[in-house]
Amino acid sequence: MAKIDKRFQILFSEEEILLLKNEADKRGISQGELLRLALRNEVTHKSDFLKIKAIRSLTEVLD
Template sequence: MAKIDKRFQILFSEEEIQLLKKESDRRGISQAELLRLALRNEVTKKSDLTKWKALKALAEVLD
């Protein structure tokens, strides 16, 4: 576990690590799983936005 914390410290400040631990404990999932879910949600949002923009552009062409 110390190895994981060391990698997290490269990415996050000590305060962010504590918030991550607190939120993962509250949700009953691991810190890694919480980060994975957050990343997946961010990627999905961007993909949906890209799809929406493509549909909007297509609708403008068809009008």
């Protein structure tokens, strides 16, 4: 398993990692970059209240 997969193994199931890898390969970017873009899109397309709520949720997940 690649180094990046090991970092995400805690967060995703094997099936989700495979889907992430396939989608990243289709787009010609890394798995980490695909996740970063998805997160950025999710946070920037929300209202300020929802942005704050999403950031708080993320900090809880990361702690």
